[in-house]
Amino acid sequence: ERVLEKSGLEKDREYIVQQSFKREDGSRVLPDVIINLPDGKKMVVDSKVSLTDYERYVNSEDDFKEKFLKDHINSLRRHVDQLSAKKYEDLYEMESPDFVLMFVPIEPAFAIAINQDSSLYNKAFEQNIIIVTPSTLLATLRTIDSMWNNEKQQRNAIEIARQAGALYDKFEGFVNDLTKVGKKMDEAKGEYRGAMNKLVEGRGNIVTRIEKLKKMGAKAKKSIPESILNRASEDDEHEEEPIKTLDNNH
Structure with a gap:
């Protein structure tokens, strides 16, 4: 012994x-x-x-x-x-x-x-x-x-190879899920831009109309952010047709 x-x-x-x-x-x-x-x-x-x-x-x-x-x-x-x-x-x-x-x-x-x-x-x-x-x-x-x-x-090498394979498969699934999340985020950004454009773009856009209600006397405790108002007013001005004036000869 x-x-x-x-x-x-x-x-x-x-x-x-x-x-x-x-x-x-x-x-x-x-x-x-x-x-x-x-x-x-x-x-x-x-x-x-x-x-x-x-x-x-x-x-x-x-x-x-x-x-x-x-x-x-x-x-x-x-x-x-x-x-x-x-x-x-x-x-x-x-x-x-x-x-x-x-x-x-x-x-x-x-x-x-x-x-x-x-x-x-x-x-x-x-x-x-x-x-x-x-x-x-x-x-x-x-x-x-x-x-x-x-x-x-040898047993450890086999186990390491098995666990490495399982880890690789797990990582591949994570990458795929992350790619899907990125696509969803891109889609959400596109939808967000579309929704904001509907609010602030064009003549008589929704933001401009809503703000006019406040100026006309609607009682509101909060205010629309200045950045949104400026963007909406600029788009509204760009879309507005020029006003024709009459001179004294006509």
């Missing part, structure tokens, strides 16, 4: 410790660690390797070292065979790669075994077992962490 914590993976989300699985025959298995991979796949890590013979080898006298070293190598081989027989990759509840990581927690314990028997790793691999130590497991886990980061970035 210390190696898992250093990898950047999050417990109970990207890896699960001792999750129980049920086989088709009804029996149950309890892998030490299940690592979740992108696309719903899973990877099994087994850490039940016995290092008793390795400890005996380290602590023994020279006369017994060779015997305990052979016992240590045989112990690793047996564990490989036991893992292969469990066939974690065939569990129907688990979409798993076709291999299991066999974790040896002490680097020298694997190093001395592989130096003594160079075929140990390849034979395990042929049985879909990959032997890892703290350093190689950490490298593997960090690769998986990178896979998750890429997966998250």
